[in-house]
Amino acid sequence: MPSPLPVRDGVGATRLHVPLRGAWPTISAYMVERFFHLDPERLLVRFDRGEIVARDGSPLTRETPLGAEEFVWYYREPPVETEIPFEIEVLHQDPDLVVIDKPHFLPTTPGGKYLQNSALVRLRRLLGNDELTPIHRLDRATAGLVMFSARAQTRGAYQLMFENREVEKVYEAVSARPRDGVLPAFPLVYRNHIVKDRGHVCVRVDAERIPNSETRIELIAADEDVVHTLLRPHSGKMHQLRVHLAALGLGILNDGFYPVLLPERPDDFERPLQLLARRLRFVDPLSGEPREFTTRRRLAFAP
Known part of the structure; x- marks a missing residue:
């Protein structure tokens, strides 16, 4: 399944499968629970900035209902990385x-x-x-x-x-x-x-x-x-x-x-x-x- 987002700085977008039905009223509510280890507001702000998109590349909002999309794409936020001091x-x-x-x-x-x-x-x-x-x-x-x-x-x-x-x-x-x-x-x-x-x-x-x-x-x-x-x-x-x-x-x-x-x-x-x-x-x-x-x-x- 092709990504609607281009590769950025050598890194492809992440695809997430979202259930079409369940106890969550919105896709954002599902993702907040799915990524419970992250700060919820920080995740919701990414919806506000249009950083989480549907298959056609259109941005989703906090209010996009569960079931509207089965897959969503987004760029992972860069971690604080330890440099690996060896070259390929x-x-x-x-x-x-x-x-x-x-x-x-x-x-x-x-x-x-x-x-x-x-x-x-x-x-x-x-x-x-x-x-x-x-x-x-x-x-x-x-x-x-x-x-x-x-x-x-x-x-x-x-x-x-x-x-x-x-x-x-x-x-x-x-x-x-x-x-x-x-x-x-x-x-x-x-x-x-x-x-x-x-x-x-x-x-x-x-x-x-x-x-x-x-x-x-x-x-x-x-x-x-x-x-x-x-x-x-x-x-x-x-x-x-x-x-x-x-x-x-x-x-x-x-x-x-x-x-x-x-x-x-x-x-x-x-x-x-x-x-x-x-x-x-x-x-x-x-x-x-x-x-x-x-x-x-x-x-x-x-x-």
């Missing part, structure tokens, strides 16, 4: 595809506390292309390769590659060596069933269900302190690689989620998560030619 690197650019090397700590897309400090917004501003859209994503904590569609006309062809698992993705990780010093018998294939529950930041494993995630894990190197592994995910479940290594007793260094969720704390730029998207390989759906991209980044704690 463009590895490839053509009329249809852009590939970047994303640093640790930088989210792929805007969200939460990060707006300008996201790979998408930085890339749109760097290349002057508001049509750029990520074809897949990396966690904020993970570094490495991310592919972006450069124009809407060919975006679906690249997205379909990921949906059909036609892209070979290779990662690497550095983990603490198990306390007993004994390593699993590499190479190995690990499978389990990963579930993402609404409202929880971590996923969980359901041992009673058929596996829905699979990773081949190979040993690159190890010393008395750490283990460096190569990871080939067959599926793409949320936090899959982090969960699989933690289940093997090889929790990734500096992972605040697995095997134990730690209290939230400020980023420590000296201790990034030791997970890197290393390589992408696929047959280009437009040209039919094989393509391969490799990160230039390295994991700081690799042996």
